[in-house]
Amino acid sequence: MGEKKIGVLIGGSGLIGGTIVNYYKTRHAETVDIRAPSSKKLSIREESDIRSYLSEVKPDFVINAAMASLASDGQMAYEVNYLGPLNLARAATALKIPYIHVSSAATLSSGTDLKEDDIIPITPKLSNYAKSKLMAEQTLRLMAEQEGLDYSCVRLAIVYGAHDHKIQGFHRLFFSIADQSMPVLFTQKNTFHSYSNARKLPYFINHMIENRKEFSGITCHFVDRNPVDLATLILTIKSYLQLKSPREIYVPYLMASFGKKVIVFLLRFLRKFGLKADLPPELMFLDNFYKSQALSAARLEASSFVDPMPEETIFTRLPNLVIYYLTRWSHQNLITTYDETLDFKGSVEDDFAHNPLKLLESVHAKSIGPFPEMMQDQ
Ligand SMILES: NC(=O)c1ccc[n+]([C@@H]2O[C@H](COP(=O)([O-])OP(=O)(O)OC[C@H]3O[C@@H](n4cnc5c(N)ncnc54)[C@H](OP(=O)(O)O)[C@@H]3O)[C@@H](O)[C@H]2O)c1
Structure with a gap:
């Protein structure tokens, strides 16, 4: 048997990174030695950490699934979501190894059938997250053209899967329903979003690593084929949980947005008295609840990747996720x-x-x- 390949994964304690580590440990233990240094050992904010760790380990590939928390200030978002990926890619170019970058649909506008090239322009007004993610994508493209970087960028939409310890994104929505803090529907009919299945993603990443000719320099959406209507999803979760709320009343956008402004004002007022509180994430993304964002899966489907679980969607996964998260949250006394x-x-x-x-x-x-x-x- 040949020597094991060494893979380095950044962000192993996160939702996506944890799933990737688990995949390699259970499915490729014989052929791949996956190393997932903690952010204490290797902080991608520190160029020296990146250089010394990768020089010592000499991996055969690097996967970056790190991100700064969504509420981070500009400097943190810039360092973790932009400078970190840039320095990882510089190291990968030096070592002549592939660099797999995980990006986000925050780089796209709202709309339907959004293609990989439909990115929004980089402007000062963007959120720290979207801005830093867009900047990273742009610099990686340039490094591939000018510096010979062998990279692939996989863009995720709303991710669903177990082990989201920070309760973000879809799981935050799910939490609000389970906690009955969503009395009515903060969306409008026919608002469709794309979803990405965390369990399937490592298969795709590994496939990209094994097929560099096909995937080098490529950005690809990794989403389930069919976008999902938000109200249908919320009401399905509600019925699984056998809850009375949220009631099927659609709050108009203007009213919801006014409510959000009042809360922002109140929080600002409270800060004057030293009470620090952030806007709840479900309000941070309020606009997204009222706008469709459906990513095209055409490039993924035209590629040589074969979906390992073609029948699985967010609806088929819901029963398992409901049990997993409710058990977890009730043990933690969160619900x-x-x-x-x-x-x-x-x-x-x-x-x-x-x-x-x-x-x-x-x-x-x-x-x-x-x-x-x-x-x-x-
Ligand atoms: N979750 C979603 O719905 C979603 C949607 C679209 C795209 N994505 C993308 O998917 C990727 C992973 O997201 P996630 O949801 O798995 O995030 P997550 O659960 O918040 O995990 C983030 C990971 O990044 C690590 N990290 C943060 N700062 C770091 C630093 N300075 N150095 C090294 N590691 C650092 C964290 O380690 P510590 O815990 O030690 O800080 C953690 O392991 C990101 O690129 C994100 O943009 C996620």
Whole structure:
């Protein structure tokens, strides 16, 4: 058997990065040694960290799934979302290895059938996130043309998947429904968005790494084929959770936007008294709830990549995600209002609370001996 390839992944503690590490560890353990240094060990804000880590490890490829938190100030967004990728790419060019960059639909306008080239212009008014992501994409394109960088850029829309510990994006919306903090629908009928399946993404990334001729210098949307109507999705989640809200009342944009302005004003006022509070993320993205953003999957579908789970969409994944996140959030005491009659918690928690001796016996009965497969030969 040949030597293992070494891959370096940045952002391994995140939603996307964690899924990629897990994929390599479970599916390519024999052929790929995936290294995912923490941001303490390798901060991509530090050029010296990047240079010394990559010179030492000498990887065969680098994947960047890091991002600064959405509420970051300009400097942080610039350093993590722009300078970091730029320096990783400079190192990759020096080492003559592929660099896989994860980008976002924030680089696109609203609309339908948006192609990879439909990016918005870089202007001062853009959010720190969109601006820094657009700048990174532009510089990477230039580095490929002028410096011989071998890179691929994969653009994600709204991501769904397990292990979103920061509860962002789609999972924040889901959280607001589960927490019953969304009384009515803050969207309008026929607002369609694209979704990206976190579970499938590592297959695509690995495919791009294995097929450099086809994917070098390419930007590709990684989205499910069919965009999803936001109101339908919200109401489907509501029915899974057997909740009464949000009610099927559509709040007009002007009213919602006025409400947001009032909250922004209140927060500014509170800050004068030293009370620091940020705008809730669901309000930060209010505009997006009222505008369609559907990305074309044509380039992905015309490529040699074969979808490993063609039947899977956000709707087929919902039952699993509902159980995963509700269990997690209720353990963390983040959700206080969800209907306790839903039997998601299973019997273990119940026994732990009410019948610990029974639980103890059942654990003992299963086995408390040493793990046989870990025992050394005598
Ligand atoms: N989630 C979505 O809905 C979505 C949608 C479109 C595109 N994307 C793109 O997908 C990528 C990953 O997003 P995500 O949702 O997985 O993000 P996430 O869960 O917030 O994770 C971000 C990761 O970046 C790391 N990081 C932050 N600052 C760093 C630094 N200075 N040096 C090294 N690592 C640093 C974090 O490490 P620490 O925890 O140690 O700070 C964390 O592992 C990003 O490029 C994002 O733009 C995501």
